[in-house]
Amino acid sequence: MFDIYGYSIADFFLYAPETYLRLLAAYNSAYWPAQIVTLGLAMALIALARTPGPAPGRAISLGLAASWAWAGHAFFMERYADLHFAAWIFGWGFFLEAALLLWLGVVRTGLRFAWGPHWTNRLGLALAVFAVALLPLAERLAGRAWSTLDTFPFMPDPVAVATFGFALMARRGAIRLWLLLPIPLAWSVIGAANAWTMGAYENLVTPAAAVLTLAALAGRAIASIPRRT
């Protein structure tokens, strides 16, 4: 049996912040300048959501699935596994999310996205843009070196936050949407623990985005319950 009782949060992130940042720098530099290309592709995915429909929904789901798979493989399996004993578990979690997106959004075409008209859709748009374009800038403003920034889809945090954004942009009443949330939520908790241990408090935006998403979706669901007149 896994015994959480004997451990503190810090016991699960047994590396120095400098070591983690050096890993990020080596990882980012290995793929540079692909980050610029993926920024453009991610913005194109967000733009696709402007036009609701099955075809954009499939394309967005495919793009998100590829992002989860890439972060799972390139970051967790290839890099983070050097530092963390459970990286392979995180990696498989990301692969599972990719599979869910493919199944629900591409095979079953059950996901459609839109920028509006509901306020939660617009909130989702803002979150997605933040994840893709503004999160790295926020980290830079917090003092992180350019080479160590979290970029989409290379790092798990922007992928998770962008997914929260698309979840909020998803068509109302898409019940399958809830199936996509447990893994990003789980990563939010794990990522927050890592950020806290590393002193990278700027990365607490990921759990904040998770809470915001849950609250907005719950509010939307409650508001959609027919009222007795």
Add this chain to the structure above:
Amino acid sequence: MSNQPILNRRSLLASMAAAFGATALPPSMGRVAAAPTPAPLLARPVPKSGESVPVIGMGSSRTFNVGNDQAARSSRKDVLRAFFDAGGSLIDSSPMYGSSEAVIGHGLGRLGRLGPQKNLFSATKVWTWRASDGPSQMEESRKLWGVDRFDLMQIHNLVSWEAHLDTLLAMKAEKKIRYIGITTSHGRRHKELMRIMRTRPIDFVQFSYNILDRAAERQLLPLAADRGIAVIVNRPFRRGELFDLFSRHPLPSWAAEIDCANWAQFFLKFIVGHPAVTCAIPATSRVDHMRENMGALYGRLPDAPMRARMLQYLAGL
């Protein structure tokens, strides 16, 4: 300044270098010789065997988990060299510490510290929830370190300890390991740990103890002494917090009476001054810090009145 110790770091390092020439470790507790200079290396016996272990070892949690970063691996090799140069021997790790075991093995290989008569006391842990996974994990650890066998195999944080203990007892009987230990890294499982110490044939126990966290003094340390169990102390600096709290204050002038030239040595000598402690395992990623830590391996140890004085001084800061 009157509040600075008389012994400076340069003279201490010089005596450390001189002392390292002596290959025989002292057979009994505390200082071995009364010669004023150079000071002999401080060591304590493993109660079950009488084998001497230097009172300062090295931990590797966080500090040696640097993955495949070649520059960082090279710098950790330099840390290991400083450790051995100062007379260090016991290195502790765990499969839980990511790449630490691989980085230790890399450094040991580069420094030619593998094989017999290399003054290495290798200590790691088994950390699996399924006991059947233990042997393969320990074999993987052995390969990562590059050693023929581990001197000490510990059950990490009491995980599945009953089943692992059976495995370790069999391995010890087959001379695949020399000693068996059990570890915790904080004070929350002391009751269970004491039950094991009272009832099972373990050679080593490892837990946290430092000048601020002294719960172990009440029962754990006396029990270890009573049962003849060697004690390894982890988190001697409370993961660096002791320096945050006290390093801005001056070291008391009387710290020179126990040959402490810096706060690291002050904290470490308080720990190894306890007669039931076999060794402390501070962790560092820096050569200069390693040299400071290893300074606690030499000179005089505090007796009970001096340890009380050390506590009183910190209480007044």
